[in-house]
Amino acid sequence: MTVLFVNWEGPNTRYLESLFLPLLTGALRGGDQLRVLHFGWDQAHREDEAKRLAAKAGVDLRFVSVWRRPLGPATLASVGRGALAVASEVRRHRVDVVMPRSNLCAGMALGARRLAPPAGLLYDADGLMADERADFGGWSRDGKAYRLLRAFEDRAVAQADAVVTRTEWAVGVLAERAGRDLGGRAFVVSNGRDPNVFAPGMESDRSRTRQELGVALAAPLLVYAGSMGPQYRVGDMIALFSAVCRRRPDARFLLLTGEPDLARPLVEASGVGGAAIVRRVPPLEVPRYLAAADVGLALRTPFFSQRAVAPVKIAEYLLCGVPTVASAGIGEGVAVEGVGFLVAGGRGDWMELAADWIISDVISKREAYRGRARARGVERFSLDRSTSEYRRAFDAVRPAHSN
Structure with missing residues (x-):
């Protein structure tokens, strides 16, 4: 055929x-x-x-x-x-x-x-x-x-x-x-995604990538991989990162995007520019950057069209052992239950709750979350x-x- x-x-x-x-x-x-x-x-x-x-x-x-x-x-x-x-x-x-x-x-x-x-x-x-x-x-x-x-x-x-x-x-x-x-x-x-490509890697690999980025090994590192379109709630991601920074001033935010010229003005205007790292990297390099992070962001505006999509980034984050903040009711968002934080449309306080979860739970239990996220990724997205x-x-x- x-x-x-x-x-x-x-x-x-x-x-x-x-x-x-x-x-x-x-x-x-x-x-x-x-x-x-x-x-x-x-x-x-x-x-x-x-x-x-x-x-x-x-x-x-x-x-x-x-x-x-x-x-x-x-x-x-x-x-x-x-x-x-x-x-x-x-x-x-x-x-x-x-x-x-x-x-x-x-x-x-x-x-x-x-x-x-x-x-x-x-x-x-x-x-x-x-x-x-x-x-x-x-x-x-x-x-x-x-x-x-x-x-x-x-x-x-x-x-x-x-x-x-x-x-x-x-x-x-x-x-x-x-x-x-x-x-x-x-x-x-x-x-x-290929679980042999999107994988957590070794601690030494993650350490080298963080060193390249200028991020301390103990610092909370959030990551977003994708476009800068309005459906991706870039402003909310930056606001969430600001909430994390109030709890941990050493936190950093890595944005991997094919549109760096759109991303840089957004983070600079928000006041977190000094703590944000904007990179455009070849597709084959994406997994190692994801694996170096502590939390992935996969927010979507909960409009009609978004219920039909399945964000690729959720698969990539989880396979790399990265627990994820995702929007409820969007595609495969339910896959992060137990290994992430689901943002429901009506929860006005979600940013503070998510920031508390990241700092109080994920960062204090990094390896446990890494293992659970990886297992969920292999189960759902191999x-x-x-x-x-x-x-x-x-x-x-x-x-x-x-x-």
Whole structure:
């Protein structure tokens, strides 16, 4: 079986290399082939490395540029270009299953179905993109852009041989919107990571990393790894760190982000700039920085769209042995129960309570928390678990569309 994965990603994220290549190559069975069409902009700085990693995994990867301005016409033109590219891949390589990720790629796959020989459709919803734009990007749910993305989503769900989501809640939403019972066609897949890569490491490793950062071994170290978008509650994370600093002035906050130019002004304006460390590091370096921390932060604004996501950072923190402060009701946030602090929407005093938990509990029991977090991460977010979940979705498509 030949699978074509269709992905759209901005220049500051590396989910293709760090998440999807390991997951999808691990999920396919012997004799299967994975091909990737990757759509994006400003990608020249990563193309060679991504292709090297893909080739090492036996994957044929092709980059395709998209237009950005003016936004509406450029997006439509990019979807049209994508449909032609997908159709070409299906014809040339006898693709059995097209697997678009999220709405825009679904639009490409749907368009390609009119231009190429029949192929199975495995739709990876990976959240609710249109609703996220409405919740955080200022889009109107009555606007043309939102309605177009929703149309792509609804048609993809209705026509797909199988649908992948990140949460059970999302399955119900997608089925209701598409007006079709998903029955046995829906598969919930976790964002698993390689536990041999994301690992606590040795105490000597953590000590060296802290020395590099200029952080004392005994000092509380909080970490955030991710983007600076409004859904990530960066202001609340900084306020929580301020509460920790009031209890331990030697505490430090490490922000690992692909958007350092956005992060630095935020921490400087907050008054904690001297205690915050902002770094942009290669993906392969992220695990050792995480492992050196005491607590990871994974907050999300509890809007409608966020109930459909499963933050990758929770998996990474826990596998690295890092207890986590996470938002309740968001994706896999419940996974931190017993090894973290869940922030419920109505708890106005949560920052002080979380700061007390960090200083009074976690810091005084570092090794115990490290071991429990690691065990929970392996239980819930191992790469093997996630690839087996994806494999079930592939197998659901395979009978009708195998060579």
